[in-house]
Amino acid sequence: MLPVEGTVVTYPAGDLESTGTVLHVVEVGDGRLAVVLDVTACHPVDSAWPDQPADRAVLSVDGRDFTVLDCVVGATDGAELYLGSDVPVRKGTEGWVFVAAHLVEAAAGSIAEGSSATITVDALYRLALSVGHTACHLASLALNAELASAWTKDVAADAYGNPNFDALAIESSLIHENGSLDVYRLGKSLRKKGFTPAVLTDNVEGIAAAVTARLAAWVATDAPAAIESDGRALTDRRYWHTELDGVAISIPCGGTHAASLGGLAGIRSSFEVSDEGSAIEVRMTTDVV
Numbered sequence: 001m002l003p004v005e006g007t008v009v010t011y012p013a014g015d016l017e018s019t020g021t022v023l024h025v026v027e028v029g030d031g032r033l034a035v036v037l038d039v040t041a042c043h044p045v046d047s048a049w050p051d052q053p054a055d056r057a058v059l060s061v062d063g064r065d066f067t068v069l070d071c072v073v074g075a076t077d078g079a080e081l082y083l084g085s086d087v088p089v090r091k092g093t094e095g096w097v098f099v100a101a102h103l104v105e106a107a108a109g110s111i112a113e114g115s116s117a118t119i120t121v122d123a124l125y126r127l128a129l130s131v132g133h134t135a136c137h138l139a140s141l142a143l144n145a146e147l148a149s150a151w152t153k154d155v156a157a158d159a160y161g162n163p164n165f166d167a168l169a170i171e172s173s174l175i176h177e178n179g180s181l182d183v184y185r186l187g188k189s190l191r192k193k194g195f196t197p198a199v200l201t202d203n204v205e206g207i208a209a210a211v212t213a214r215l216a217a218w219v220a221t222d223a224p225a226a227i228e229s230d231g232r233a234l235t236d237r238r239y240w241h242t243e244l245d246g247v248a249i250s251i252p253c254g255g256t257h258a259a260s261l262g263g264l265a266g267i268r269s270s271f272e273v274s275d276e277g278s279a280i281e282v283r284m285t286t287d288v289v
Helices: 123-146 165-169 188-192 204-220
Strands: 017-029 032-037 057-061 064-068 070-076 081-083 097-105 116-121 170-176 179-186 226-229 238-244 247-252 267-275 280-288
Touching (some): 017 097, 032 081, 032 116, 057 097, 123 179, 123 280, 165 170, 165 179, 179 188, 204 267
Antiparallel strands (some): 017 116, 070 081
């Protein structure tokens, strides 16, 4: 039976274990089952912006353990369940129910709807991704600050108050263990908005050093960080909060994060620049070592 209510998520509060009820089970091909729960501590990957991978976890049902191969956002209109990139609407669309679907091997055994189920998340992997996601946010803010002089026109500001190069130029972002990779496109549309690419491309090493120094100063404050949510539903808005140089920072974010900036000691960013003809591609790698 398709779920009529969305999944409650507890990972924003830092939970590594949850107990709930199996709402729906369906075969999805490749020898896998999608198991939808009413409550989960497992962070799912969202195909709309798949920056943070799914948690590693174990699903326990009726005394049996199933390795969670993946966890994805799903949605149903009451007639069919769509998963991952097949979801045809934006998360939160009226008339749709949004859920977290846990993918397990079908050969591991059947799972009955209505069964009690426990999710246990790999704590070390969660921590590594959380550190990576926090590093990603800090690096984007630091880069925005170092590129503030590159703008000749007024554009939207970031949470720190600088022109938001990250939001205007980002092509993709990928969180990995203890770090991230952000890809930016410096094309005609960005130049029309007032950005001067040479400020970055003619001084890549200098910008990298300045970003890394700024990151080190922020991390040294060991400022607390937290996720605040409008509610516990998968579709409720969540925000990452911290403080940088006395400025309260709030960024919409659906991922997980380190509890304080001090856990990111050794953070650094590096850049690769390539000319793609019609645009310049800039790859910023941030690592916590």
